[in-house]
Amino acid sequence: MGTFIVRRFLQMIPILILISLLTFLLMRLAGPDPAEYMIMLNPRIKPADILAEKIRLGLVSPDGKPLPLISQYLNWLGNLVKGDWGWSRIWPNQTAFGAIMLFLPNSLILMGLALLLSIIVAVPIGIYSALKQYSGFDYTFTTLSFMGMSLPTFWLALMSIIIFHLIPYRVFGFPLFPAGDIVSFGKPFAWQWYDRLWHLALPVLVLAITHMAAWTRYMRSSLLEVIRADYVRTARAKGLPESKVINKHALRNALIPMVTILTLSIPGLFGGALITETVFAYPGVGRMLYQAVIGKDYAVAMADILFLALITIIFNLVADILYAVVDPRIRVS
Amino acid sequence: MAVADTALELAPSFSYWNMVWTRFRKHKLAMFGTIVVLFMILVCFVGAPVYTALSGIDYSSQNLKDRYAFPSAQHWFGTDDLGRDVLVRILYGGQISIEVGLIAALAAIVLGSLIGVIAGYIGGWVDEALMRFTDVMMSLPYLPLYLVLAMAFTPGFWTLIFIFIAFGWMGDARLVRGVVLSLKNMEFVEAARAVGASPWRIMGTHLLLNSMAVIIVSTTLAVGGNIVGEASLSYLGLGIQPPMPSWGNILQNAAEFMFAPRNGPWLIFYPGFFLFLTVLSFNFMGDGLRDALDPRLKNAN
Numbered sequence: 001m002g003t004f005i006v007r008r009f010l011q012m013i014p015i016l017i018l019i020s021l022l023t024f025l026l027m028r029l030a031g032p033d034p035a036e037y038m039i040m041l042n043p044r045i046k047p048a049d050i051l052a053e054k055i056r057l058g059l060v061s062p063d064g065k066p067l068p069l070i071s072q073y074l075n076w077l078g079n080l081v082k083g084d085w086g087w088s089r090i091w092p093n094q095t096a097f098g099a100i101m102l103f104l105p106n107s108l109i110l111m112g113l114a115l116l117l118s119i120i121v122a123v124p125i126g127i128y129s130a131l132k133q134y135s136g137f138d139y140t141f142t143t144l145s146f147m148g149m150s151l152p153t154f155w156l157a158l159m160s161i162i163i164f165h166l167i168p169y170r171v172f173g174f175p176l177f178p179a180g181d182i183v184s185f186g187k188p189f190a191w192q193w194y195d196r197l198w199h200l201a202l203p204v205l206v207l208a209i210t211h212m213a214a215w216t217r218y219m220r221s222s223l224l225e226v227i228r229a230d231y232v233r234t235a236r237a238k239g240l241p242e243s244k245v246i247n248k249h250a251l252r253n254a255l256i257p258m259v260t261i262l263t264l265s266i267p268g269l270f271g272g273a274l275i276t277e278t279v280f281a282y283p284g285v286g287r288m289l290y291q292a293v294i295g296k297d298y299a300v301a302m303a304d305i306l307f308l309a310l311i312t313i314i315f316n317l318v319a320d321i322l323y324a325v326v327d328p329r330i331r332v333s
Numbered sequence: 334m335a336v337a338d339t340a341l342e343l344a345p346s347f348s349y350w351n352m353v354w355t356r357f358r359k360h361k362l363a364m365f366g367t368i369v370v371l372f373m374i375l376v377c378f379v380g381a382p383v384y385t386a387l388s389g390i391d392y393s394s395q396n397l398k399d400r401y402a403f404p405s406a407q408h409w410f411g412t413d414d415l416g417r418d419v420l421v422r423i424l425y426g427g428q429i430s431i432e433v434g435l436i437a438a439l440a441a442i443v444l445g446s447l448i449g450v451i452a453g454y455i456g457g458w459v460d461e462a463l464m465r466f467t468d469v470m471m472s473l474p475y476l477p478l479y480l481v482l483a484m485a486f487t488p489g490f491w492t493l494i495f496i497f498i499a500f501g502w503m504g505d506a507r508l509v510r511g512v513v514l515s516l517k518n519m520e521f522v523e524a525a526r527a528v529g530a531s532p533w534r535i536m537g538t539h540l541l542l543n544s545m546a547v548i549i550v551s552t553t554l555a556v557g558g559n560i561v562g563e564a565s566l567s568y569l570g571l572g573i574q575p576p577m578p579s580w581g582n583i584l585q586n587a588a589e590f591m592f593a594p595r596n597g598p599w600l601i602f603y604p605g606f607f608l609f610l611t612v613l614s615f616n617f618m619g620d621g622l623r624d625a626l627d628p629r630l631k632n633a634n
Contacts, residue, residue, distance in 0.1 A: 015469050023478070026485040143362070146620070150613035152561045154568050155605035158588055162598045166591065179592075267474060274476055275565055279588075290569065293480045305481065308474040316472055 005321065012313045019309045020080075020302070024073045027298050057086070076302075086299030090291060096303035099292075100285060106182060107284030110277070111269045113200060114207035119262070122212045126219025127251065133224060141216060148213025157206045157279035164202060177202050180281035203280045207273060211265065218261050223254040256327045263319040267312035356625035363621020366614035373611050377427035390418055392425040393576045401595040410603045414590045419583075423604050426578035430608070433490065433563045433579075434615075437497035438555035442548055444498060445505025450536045450544070452506065453513030464510070467503045475500045479562070483571035493572055497559045505551050512544040546626035550619050557615035564608050580608040 054060045058075020061067055067075070079086070085096035094102065129138040165179040182199050183190045226232065227250050235245045274286030281287070285304060292301035347355075357363055385391045396416035404411045410419040452463040479496055486492045516522060517540065525535050541548075560580075566572035567581025568588075575582055587600040 015472060018469060019473060023481055026481045029485045146362075146616060147609075147613060150557060150561075150609060150616050152564055152605065152608055152612070154565055155584060155601075155608060158584065158591070158601050159605065161591070162601060166598060270474070274480075275569075278569065289477055290480065293484050294570075301481070305474065305477045308477050309472075312474045313472055 004324075005317075008317050008320065012317070015313055016306070016309060017077075020077065020306055021073060023302055023305045024076060025069065027302060028069060028072070080306075085303050088292075088300045089297040090295045091297075091300070096299040099288060099300050100303060100307055103283055103285045103288045106282065107270070107273060107277070107286065109196075110200060110203055110207065110282060110284055111266075111273055113204045114211065114273075115262075115266070115269065117204060117208040118212040118215060121208070122215035123219050123258070126216045127223055127254075129216065129220045130223035130227065130254075131246065138220075142220070145213040145216040148209060149217075151210065151213075153206065153210050153275045154279050156209060157202070157276055160202050160206055161279070182283060203276050203282050206280075207269070207276050211269065214265075215258075215261070219254070219258060222257045223250060226250045226254040229253075256323075259326050260319045260323050263315055263322055266315050267308070270308055270311060353625045357621050360621035360624055362617040363625075366617030366621065369610060369614035370618060373427060373607075373614070374431065377424050377431060381421065381424035381428065384421065384424075390421055392422045392578045393417065394421075401593070401597065401600075403597065404599060411597060411599055413583075413586065413600055414593065414596075419600060419603060422578045422583055423580070423607050426580045426583050426604065427607060427611070429490065429573055429577065429579040430560050430563055430581075431611070433493050433497070433573075434556040434560040437494045437501060437559045438552050440494070440498045441501035441555060442505050442552045445502035445551075446509045446541060446544065446548055448502065449506040449509030449511075450513050450540050453510040454517055454532065454536050454540060460510075463506070467506050470500070471503045473500070479566060480569070480571060483566055488566075488571045488574055490573060493563055493566060496566075497562060501555060501559070505548070505555075508547045508551055509541075509544050512547055513540050516540055516543055546623075549626060550623045553615055553619035553622055557612040557619070560608065560612050560615070580604050584608075 051060070051064060055062055055064075058079065059067065059072050088094040088096055088099045091099045091102070125141050129141050132138055161179045164177040165175040169175040178184070178199050179202075180199075183195050184199075187195070189195050229250075232245060232250050235249045236242075240248075270286060273284060274290060276282070277284040277287035278290050285307070289301060289304040289308070291297070292304060394417060396412070399408075399412055399416045400414060402408050402412040402416070408418050408420065410423065413419055413422070448463055448467070452460040478500070482496050482499075483492060486495070513536075522535060522539055525539050530539075563572055563579060564581035564584065567579045568585045570582075570585060572581050573579035575586070583604040584601060587596075587604065590596050591601065
């Protein structure tokens with residue numbers, strides 16, 4: 001087990017290098033270099049300072065000659081390893097690392113709640129659907145989950161704003177839920193926990209619905225597979241009450257693949273949150289990446305993409321390990 | 334002799350595709366999906382140009398005196414912030430969305446099947462290298478990379494298609510490889526090898542043709558995914574660029590003016606509903622095709 005984890009960790013390194021190289025080249029192809037963009041933002045910066053910044057960033061050699069892209073990349077990587085992630089262009093006085101740390105807590109709250117809500121809803125529905133296969137309940141929720149999987153996240157988000165914000169606002173003169181942001185700025189109750197929850201309601205609901213659908217299906221098919229297994233028939237044959245057969249024998253085994261699927265979908269939550277956060281103007285890492293890419297904030301965009309890639313790879317690894325932990329039949333080699 | 338004759342009469346010969354069609358027809362949701370998809374293609378690719386030819390109104394015709402009009406007999410879905418007819422824009426936008434979805438899905442399946450069949454049939458280090466590459470591609474955070482790719486190249490039709498191909502082939506490659514691995518030691522492949530068929534012929538005709546069930550299902554489901562992807566990127570302003578409409582950028586435009594005093598919720602409802610209905614229909618079709626083409630796959634998810 002120990003060597004397995006170490007080896008998987010070592011395998012992560014080439015993947016991260018590949019991703020960073022890919023994004024670095026793409027970002028550099030997208031326009032002028034990051035130092036040039038600084039002067040567009042602040043005309044008072046002197047050309048000499050820009051040159052010094054370019055040398056510091058490793059874009060040109062100390063005598064002012066442009067370096068080939070690959071050495072630019074190596075210099076950038078060197079700075080990254082040394083802890084110099086570069087300064088943000090659109091968030092003043094923030095390093096790229098600082099910008100991520102600024103927005104990460106918001107994202108974690110949003111995703112944590114969405115994850116919790118979708119599991120609480122999806123798992124019981126999936127279980128009940130499987131136990132009553134081909135019943136009206138099963139058909140209804142199988143069809144509904146199919147619909148949920150086809151729902152474009154941003155449309156769902158927009159419609160929820162219309163239904164819970166725009167229409168109540170036009171009809172009653174006040175919205176049921178806010179359309180964006182994290183707190184009611186300038187109000188005495190701003191930053192109270194209920195104010196934050198009130199602002200989280202719609203984004204959490206939208207994010208949860210998009211994941212609920214898939215998980216209901218997974219839970220259902222996972223339990224259906226187990227219910228047909230021989231040992232479940234044996235458990236019934238030896239006279240165990242049905243509740244014990246389901247709870248002790250079927251359900252526990254059906255939850256094993258769910259653990260993996262849940263772990264693997266966490267990086268996807270970050271990705272899906274990008275759209276949800278953008279629609280609701282919710283200041284999380286997803287919207288930050290979008291703003292950084294649009295605003296050509298190289299340092300932040302690169303740092304954010306590497307951060308997301310790291311999360312993706314780490315959770316892939318965690319899923320593999322958890323799979324072996326919860327299911328002793330799996331031998332990791 | 335007489336017994337054999339009766340048996341033949343009792344079991345008329347059904348071709349594979351005959352049985353597929355019989356099973357597919359029984360899948361109500363899949364039939365619903367097929368009809369909706371055909372209807373969408375008809376109204377978008379035939380209805381919209383015919384309407385333009387008759388009335389002279391196309392997706393960019395503005396009428397600033399008639400902005401934010403309510404849905405009426407003249408403008409079924411109302412007009413937007415520039416007085417453009419929303420229905421006409423949705424239909425032209427549908428052309429783009431469906432084209433992106435189909436072209437990218439077909440190209441990705443060609444690439445994916447090629448990689449999958451080569452990896453599965455040749456095996457050895459080729460398989461190892463191709464599958465490692467597939468794993469790496471699958472572990473990339475694709476939405477952030479979409480953003481960067483769309484920025485690095487000029488956003489537009491072909492950039493979108495390129496992105497969906499580049500990130501769409503991995504699942505197909507794995508599926509086809511799996512089928513090929515299960516088939517390649519079967520007698521019919523051995524027989525083909527024995528009569529001297531070249532590896533390319535075995536891969537092309539024998540293995541790929543027998544992976545058709547998986548390939549068709551995967552392509553159908555990918556179309557829906559690509560259409561959502563196109564809409565999402567266009568919504569973020571990194572996909573199809575105005576004035577060319579797509580379901581994504583119509584919604585982006587509507588969302589921008591969402592809080593305008595005269596703006597109606599239908600400006601957001603209708604384009605999204607077309608998008609949702611089309612994607613849902615492709616997914617229903619894919620589900621029905623899975624059950625019809627290979628009933629063994631039914632609960633395999």
